[in-house]
Amino acid sequence: xxxxxxxxxxxxxxxITAPAFAAPDQDQIEKGHKVYDKWCFPxxxxxxxxxxxxxxxxxxxxxxxLEERTDLxxxxxxxxxxxxxxxxxxxxxxxxxDADLDAIAAYLTRNNKP
Amino acid sequence: xxxxxGVSASDFAEAIKQFQEAVGKEWVFTSAEDVALYRDAYSPxxxxxxxxxxxxxxxxxxxxxxxxxxxxxxxxxxxxxxxSTGKNLGYGGxxxxxxxxxxxxxxxxxxxxxxxERNAYALVEPGxxxxxxxxxxxxxxxxxxxxxxxxxxxxxxxxSLDRGGGYLMPQYRNHFDSHCGMEVVLANGEVMRTGxxxxxxxxxxxxxKSGFGPWIDGMFSQSNFGVVTKMxxxxxxxxxxxxxxxxxxxxxxxxxxxxxxxxxxxxxxxTNGMPDxxxxxxxxxMLSEFAARxxxxxxxxxxxxxxxxxxxxxxxxxxxxxxLDDYAQKKGIGYWSCKLSxxxxxxxxxxxxxxxxxxxxxxxxxxxxxxxxxxLPLTAEQREKVHKPQFGIPSLAMFSIGARSAMNPEPxxxxxxxxxxxxxxxxxxxxxxxVFAQAAKELGLPFLNFNLPSTYWERAFIxxxxxxxxxxxxxxxxxxASFRKLIQVAADHGWGEYRTAPVFQDAIMNTYSFNNHALxxxxxxxxxxxxxxxxxxxxxxxxxxxxxxxxxS
Numbered sequence: 001x002x003x004x005x006x007x008x009x010x011x012x013x014x015x016i017t018a019p020a021f022a023a024p025d026q027d028q029i030e031k032g033h034k035v036y037d038k039w040c041f042p043x044x045x046x047x048x049x050x051x052x053x054x055x056x057x058x059x060x061x062x063x064x065x066l067e068e069r070t071d072l073x074x075x076x077x078x079x080x081x082x083x084x085x086x087x088x089x090x091x092x093x094x095x096x097x098d099a100d101l102d103a104i105a106a107y108l109t110r111n112n113k114p
Numbered sequence: 115x116x117x118x119x120g121v122s123a124s125d126f127a128e129a130i131k132q133f134q135e136a137v138g139k140e141w142v143f144t145s146a147e148d149v150a151l152y153r154d155a156y157s158p159x160x161x162x163x164x165x166x167x168x169x170x171x172x173x174x175x176x177x178x179x180x181x182x183x184x185x186x187x188x189x190x191x192x193x194x195x196x197x198s199t200g201k202n203l204g205y206g207g208x209x210x211x212x213x214x215x216x217x218x219x220x221x222x223x224x225x226x227x228x229x230x231e232r233n234a235y236a237l238v239e240p241g242x243x244x245x246x247x248x249x250x251x252x253x254x255x256x257x258x259x260x261x262x263x264x265x266x267x268x269x270x271x272x273x274s275l276d277r278g279g280g281y282l283m284p285q286y287r288n289h290f291d292s293h294c295g296m297e298v299v300l301a302n303g304e305v306m307r308t309g310x311x312x313x314x315x316x317x318x319x320x321x322x323k324s325g326f327g328p329w330i331d332g333m334f335s336q337s338n339f340g341v342v343t344k345m346x347x348x349x350x351x352x353x354x355x356x357x358x359x360x361x362x363x364x365x366x367x368x369x370x371x372x373x374x375x376x377x378x379x380x381x382x383x384x385t386n387g388m389p390d391x392x393x394x395x396x397x398x399x400m401l402s403e404f405a406a407r408x409x410x411x412x413x414x415x416x417x418x419x420x421x422x423x424x425x426x427x428x429x430x431x432x433x434x435x436x437x438l439d440d441y442a443q444k445k446g447i448g449y450w451s452c453k454l455s456x457x458x459x460x461x462x463x464x465x466x467x468x469x470x471x472x473x474x475x476x477x478x479x480x481x482x483x484x485x486x487x488x489x490l491p492l493t494a495e496q497r498e499k500v501h502k503p504q505f506g507i508p509s510l511a512m513f514s515i516g517a518r519s520a521m522n523p524e525p526x527x528x529x530x531x532x533x534x535x536x537x538x539x540x541x542x543x544x545x546x547x548x549v550f551a552q553a554a555k556e557l558g559l560p561f562l563n564f565n566l567p568s569t570y571w572e573r574a575f576i577x578x579x580x581x582x583x584x585x586x587x588x589x590x591x592x593x594x595a596s597f598r599k600l601i602q603v604a605a606d607h608g609w610g611e612y613r614t615a616p617v618f619q620d621a622i623m624n625t626y627s628f629n630n631h632a633l634x635x636x637x638x639x640x641x642x643x644x645x646x647x648x649x650x651x652x653x654x655x656x657x658x659x660x661x662x663x664x665x666x667s
Contacts, residue, residue, distance in 0.1 A: 042245065042267070042510045047498060048406070049511025055518040082151065086525050087517045089155030089203060093148060094173045094221035
């Protein structure tokens with residue numbers, strides 16, 4: 001299990017360094033923004049009392065707010081949501097459906113440079 | 115595909131097929147990848163062969179579908195484990211107590227059926243989260259507050275059935291006590307309504323709790339007697355204003371009159387928000403300040419950085435020390451403090467705080483600090499800086515306790531709460547600290563420092579210790595073993611846990627053993643009568659169906 005976790009983190013770090021190039025449509029991005037606000041913002045948003053943002057900042061991530069990133073990849077986002085990391089638990093499909101997750105990924109990769 | 119214990123592969127396959135017909139194929143989860151989403155993310159058994167895991171999950175979208183699922187489960191004797199939103203982290207998450215059970219995931223049942231502003235109540239389904247209910251109320255512009263737990267990402271039904279607590283006025287803080295009326299699907303698939311809901315033309319289901327005859331709602335909390343599909347809750351009308359003030363006392367023994375006076379003021383409703391105990395000297399923060407301390411780049415446990423003080427605290431080891439008293443007085447640092455909160459009319463809050471100060475003035479050397487005064491509703495700027503749950507606003511800031519931060523660069527992966535109930539006296543706080551400090555020393559636990567209890571309940575304290583869950587299996591095993599020993603230590607002193615994770619539910623139920631486990635025998639008698647096949651949440655809170663008890667013995 002420990003090795004599996006190490007492997008997962010390694011895979012995630014590789015994914016994060018490889019930018020995504022897909023250009024999702026605007027409706028999908030807007031839907032993703034709504035789903036993000038509901039499920040992700042309370043921990044990863046801006047402002048005080050956002051442990052997800054604080055955690056990434058403490059790791060030296062700049063910017064620490066996910067919405068401001070331009071280097072997240074679709075596979076990395078999906079892996080974090082479905083597997084969790086450290087204090088962040090995984091999210092079930094009754095909470096964030098596969099379609100919702102596609103939309104979140106579209107939203108968070110909207111500013112990635114090709 | 116994993117098969118539930120005692121069920122043949124062919125029966126399970128047939129049950130899955132019928133579950134799919136009942137709720138739709140896309141809402142029955144059987145792949146390893148999907149079922150893994152039901153693991154308890156904070157499980158102390160994570161990665162071990164005995165980790166508690168599901169075999170499948172079924173997600174109905176309404177009470178009729180729940181009835182169908184329950185009847186199918188009965189037909190094939192499939193153990194099912196209902197969860198509302200599955201966010202009971204630290205107390206079990208969405209994983210079943212009996213490994214191999216099928217999780218009955220009620221998250222899709224997320225309808226807010228009624229919010230009545232005039233008489234201040236709501237009727238909701240299990241999948242409605244605190245955030246959902248809060249956002250609904252905000253969008254409609256209703257002048258109502260929801261008492262939320264901290265962190266507040268679970269559900270009113272789930273949290274109240276696990277008997278969680280919050281921060282507002284006492285009649286709302288105890289979330290189970292603040293409910294009014296339930297709808298329950300019983301193990302045979304029958305739908306029952308409690309309280310006034312049993313009257314077919316009921317007009318007061320959410321306004322009068324007990325109805326007529328035995329009041330049985332409590333049997334559906336921390337139990338496995340039914341699937342709760344609707345529940346009413348009393349909401350708090352938005353008050354005109356908020357005021358806080360802090361009482362600071364100088365000596366160790368002052369905690370006794372501090373608590374006595376606090377109890378008097380609470381029980382006479384002079385102060386009506388959750389009181390917040392702290393120790394400026396020992397660096398024990400107010401609960402309401404935990405998350406804010408992280409935002410300020412500090413640890414919640416900051417105290418004056420002074421070698422003399424550190425040495426004195428270490429020497430005292432959780433016990434009374436005259437030297438610490440002397441140090442506190444010499445430096446003018448309060449030994450204990452308690453922040454009081456007042457909700458109500460501006461003038462009434464000021465008068466109640468003035469009266470509270472009069473009462474606390476009987477303690478020699480007491481000081482008072484004026485706190486925040488807000489006209490409600492809060493402005494956007496005020497909302498950003500306050501401890502949100504004290505204003506009925508759900509927040510996840512409390513996760514800062516364990517998340518990575520500048521002060522916590524190597525965070526744990528979860529936690530489990532050890533949370534015994536102790537008397538609401540200063541003497542009990544001292545005794546519990548003495549006992550647990552000694553036990554922690556013997557068990558080699560580095561993280562059980564002097565602790566102040568939480569004050570959610572009006573008539574008793576909860577002592578809450580967080581045991582970290584880490585990536586290392588051996589460390590988790592050691593902590594689980596220590597936790598088990600602390601359960602017994604607490605019970606030997608007359609302190610029982612109020613709630614716990616599945617891995618400890620048997621052990622804790624076994625401590626509630628008056629008269630040869632008469633209470634557990636009663637639970638088992640009820641269980642056998644109303645769920646003869648033992649399909650519902652086998653083992654939850656130590657209540658096992660007959661066939662499992664017989665197999666164990």
